[in-house]
Amino acid sequence: MIRYMLLISGGLLIGLVYMIGSRKPMKEIAVYLVLSLLALASWFDIFAGHLFNPNRWIGWAITWMGL
């Protein structure tokens, strides 16, 4: 688990360093960073025992609306 997370983080970090090094626009770096953090959060959630399940939330919302 830790190795897998480190692998993903390492890969995304290399990308970030490359983007900063090649002077990409700030907006692109920010989008890359946000998406990378979301990806890491989703993987952390998987290893932490599935606290976040989008389908369950969507299902709950549809049931709450009475549809």
Add this chain to the structure above:
Amino acid sequence: MSGTLKEHISGWQFFLITVNYSLGTAFFIRPASIIATTKQDGWMIPLLAGAFTLAAVWIWMGMSKVYPNLSIVQLAVEVAGRPVGGLIALLYIWYFIQTSSWVTRNLGDFMKTILMPNTPITVFHIMFLGIACYAAIKGIETIARTSEILTPLVIFVMVTIYLCAMKEWDWSKLEPMFQTSFAKLVKDSGPVIGFPYLETVSIMMLAPHVKSRLRTSLLLGMTLATLLLSGIVLVTVGVLGAPRSGHLLYPLYTIVKELQIAEFIENLESTIVIGWTVWIFLKLCIAYYCAVIGICQLFKLKNRAGAAIPLIFLIAGIAITLNDNVIGNIVWDKRYIFQYSCFYGMVLPLLLWMLGKFKKRRRKGPAA
């Protein structure tokens, strides 16, 4: 590589994209659930769902005519303003990401359950997403050309194999026919309308790239997808019978696995696996591209790679999180997919269409 670069695809290419997107995963996954609920009359469900989809296509075309050069994401921001339109655009981006995750998970489930049970599911996900990411960075012209080359081949393989399977056809397996009431048929067609028909709203992201015959290509693509889906349900019932097909996860795979031609050509399942992976790949590329281009258009990014690369890991993560197993996916699909897809495929496009028309009329007002 620019996110805002103008790319063009022909009407024929858009037609193939429509067929691939509608059938990519549904061709293998849908027959089992259709037959499980509607038995021998299952072949009527895609026809009913296809007819309902005409209403959706009418809304999509109306929406795309308001601002023909804008995609859904751009249209949302244009007609609803930055805060509300931005939220609608974000919802659509989420929908594209979620669709990509569903497609990826369908592939992973199939590979893990049927072909390589000892390989971790994420391996399939990451490998496919890596290629889809590359295709998304290269752009829609590349995806459309790939689709142009691969689709005829896949359809030829599928049709040939299923024609060979017709020797097992038994008319008695289709009996009793026409036993389902119209009300039950309408109720059972709900999940099929949600997936794959309303899900196809995603390809409206590509509408500004289509040079000509957008409406014709979309309608013909949907019609062909409907006929192929209805035909494959009929073949499955005629060959395997409704009770057996309804209990299998992938009845088409079983048909091909049991197929034997001229007593020495057998084990043809690898051919169908290749065909299906090609179809899934094309659908995944399109959904992935829609997600990437949506992000680029919303945040006005010039380079697609910055958005495309982290999406590999995000989609792979969501694909695992979506459902615990195949059964969870089936249960969710049966209960919620229609309502969920209606929101993105009918409600939001109708809202954007109305807002766009209202805004255009208001602009014209003072001049007149």
